[in-house]
Amino acid sequence: MSQLIINSFEEFEQHVGKELGVSAYHTITQEQVNLFADATMDHQWIHTDPEKAKAEGAFGGPIAHGYLTLSIVPFLWEQIVKVNNLKMMVNYGIESLRFAQPVLVGDEVRLNATLANITNLRGTIKTEMKVKLEIKGQRKPAFTANLVFLYHFQ
Template structure:
């Protein structure tokens, strides 16, 4: 799988309304869920107690935190696009975020990204990306959102 290479605002403009690509699959493990629980101090049993989640939960086992799935966006994004000639990139916002389907322990997820819009704000490039994180073997995505990134090219 090859990354899309973006070197400038003009390169981005060529992709308005087009899919930029799809990441590789990433398996979400119990260890990763536990580490996220420790980092966020969110140890709800549906995430961290496999026995109780299997016996009492609605999903047959533990599920990833929705925000863990969201936090994987930079990792997955970096598999899709390589933006060169940057001073920096800033996460600016998220619109219309929906957690549509829980990610169960050991599920494999991947991200689809489409460039919805781009604008030049006096040298700062604002991109609006429609992203969907799908779960292997599931019809409904884990999440869908519009992410806004600010790129400062050199």
């Protein structure tokens, strides 16, 4: 796995329609799920009570919050692409988000990203990324989405 380096709009533009890369795998832990539950005040037993989730849940154990899996995108994204010469980058939107499969505690996930479109808005670059969060050993991804980022180059 190697990180793609982008220095300008023109370099970004060369990758439209192409896969930008895939992150390393990240293991979802019960501690991470519990900390996310504390931060979001979402303590549903399917996430935070491993014994009950194993005995009564539909998945054989606790699952990660869908929004936890979405929240690790910045961490995984930085492993795929490094954009230089920036004033700032802004998360602008998420389109067509679909949670396709739950992520169990202990699952390994990674981000796969393709540059779907890029627009130069008078110096601000709007990028549209097709992403999927893959689960190791599973055919279906945890989620798919179109992420929209704004890049302000220097």
